[in-house]
Amino acid sequence: MEELCRSHTYKSMKPLLDYFRQVRNELDQSEIKEKQISEINSDLMNKYHEIVKIHEKQISEINSDVMNKYHEIVGIHEKLMKEAFQLDEYKNEILRKENDLQLCQSKVDKLESDINSQQTTINKLTLHANFLASYDKCKEELSDKSDHLEICEDQSKKLNSSIIEKDEKISRYSATIQNITEHQKIISSKLEERQAMLKKKDKDIEICHAEITKLNRTSHLNIPSSCLPFGEHSGVHEIKVSGVGFFDVLCDSQLAGPGWIVIQQRIGGKENFTRDWATYRKGFGPLDSDFFLGLEKMYRLTRLQQYELYIHLVVLNGSIFYAQYDDFKISDEDHGYALSLGKFKGNIRDAMRFHENKKFTTFDRDNDSADNNCAVVYNSGWWYQNCSYSILNALYGVYLNWWTEIRNQLKEAKMLIRPKEKIIY
Known part of the structure; x- marks a missing residue:
């Protein structure tokens, strides 16, 4: 590659070198002409000095013998005029040489510009050499990829054989699918028969729903006012309380036996308990998450019969505590739900x-x-004194506590109420 690059560079640079030699010869000739001009100028100066001397001598001779030397002066004057003419010619020639010298200078400038362009070409050739080096590297990578391609071709052959096997399986599956399709047609006909039967049943169900609706209109007369009638059936049930009407409650039969109404629940911290008076009066939160039943409902539930209160507490390590009171009730709103x-x-x-x-x-x-x-x-409503020993409505986490023994450790709290005796409903 170095030999090829050298020969290519010599071929491209040879015309430029020849041109340099021609310019050099012209410059040498220009130097010779300048030397001749300087010699002519020296001769002119010497002749000028001689003429001055002769002129001075002639003047002195004329002063001494004007008349005798008149004709000689005329001859000398003519000679001087001739030499002056020659001097003008020499000056003109010098001007021409100066013009030639300027032309040579412009050629030199052009040559310098050409040299710069050739230097640019040389730089490009250097880049080309780098490109050739990159080309060799790419060639090596191409060889590696060719080997990888051969491996891929082998894998492709294996895949083709696998595809042929799968095509055979597909043909077998197609036969199976055809059999399934015929069987599906039989099933579709049976399905149509079943759908007809379902339509008939849907009509019967509509008639039943109509009857159920009629029954529901009269069933509110038998809706209970607590969870006792639901026994062991925990979950959401509808009750009716005088002064409030119908509303859903969460009944619990797992923690302390059957018949308990959950009036407050903290099991995950998803509900915001920083609420105003009206919201606490009405109640808030979904029954399957954190919620507060509502002060007015609690008042209406506990005003006509004795209720007991059960508080269920679970701490972070899994320990369970409870507190139970046998006569829970709160006053009306005018007395602050005391x-x-x-x-x-x-x-x-x-x-x-x-x-x-x-x-x-x-x-x-x-x-x-x-x-x-x-x-x-504490960012929550509660029966505060100054301020509290227990706050089960506080922010879920560090403020949710019961006395100092489990402060900042509660992860679950529930308040449940149940009538002390069964009520008539």
Whole structure:
């Protein structure tokens, strides 16, 4: 490659070198002419000095003998005129040489421009050499890829053989599918018969729904006012309470036996308990998540019969605690839904006793005895005193607590109520 590059470079540079030699010869000739011009100028100066001397001598001779030398002066004058003419010719020739010299200078400038362009060409050739090096590298990579291509061709042959086997399987499957299609037609005919039967049953169901609707219109007369009639059937049920009407409640028969209504539940922290008075009065939250049944419903449930309260607590390590009160009720709204508990039993300290006879407090209705609004401090409504020993409506996490023994450890809390005796419904 170096020999090819050298020969290619010599072929491209040879005309330029020849041109350089021609320019060099012209420059040498120009130097010779300039030397001749300088010699002519030197001769002219010498002759000029001689003429001056002769002229001075002639003047002196004329002064001494003007008349005798008159004819000689005329001859000398003619000679001087001739030499002056020659001097003008020499000057013109010098001007021509100067013009030639300027032309040579312009040629030199052009040559320099050509040299620069040739230098650019040389740089491009250098890049070309680099490209050839890259070409060799690509050639090696191409060889590697060719080997990889051969491997791929072998794999392709194997795949083709596999495809042929699969085609044979497909032909067998096609026969099977044809049999299945015929069987499907038989099933479709049977399905049509079944659909006709279903349509007939749908009509019967519509008639039954109409009858059920009629029954539902009269069944509200027998809707219970607690979860006791539902026994072991936990879940959401509809009850009717005087002063409130019909509403759904979550019945629980797993934690402490049958008949319990869940009035408050914290099991995941998805619900916001920073609510105003009107929202706590009405209740909020879905029954399958965190919720608060509502102060007015609690008041209506507990005002006509004695209810007991059961509080279920689960801490982070899985331990379970409970607190139970035998006479839970709250006052009406005019008296602030004040809390009443009754006797206590449980496997944890009686923290709710600190809140007994206290009115309910929210951030927009301050009924506690603290200097600040406790509902604002703890971001939740509760039966605060100054402020609390237990806050089961607080922010889920660090503030949800029951006394100091399990403070900041609660992960689940539920409040449930149940009538002490069965009521007529």
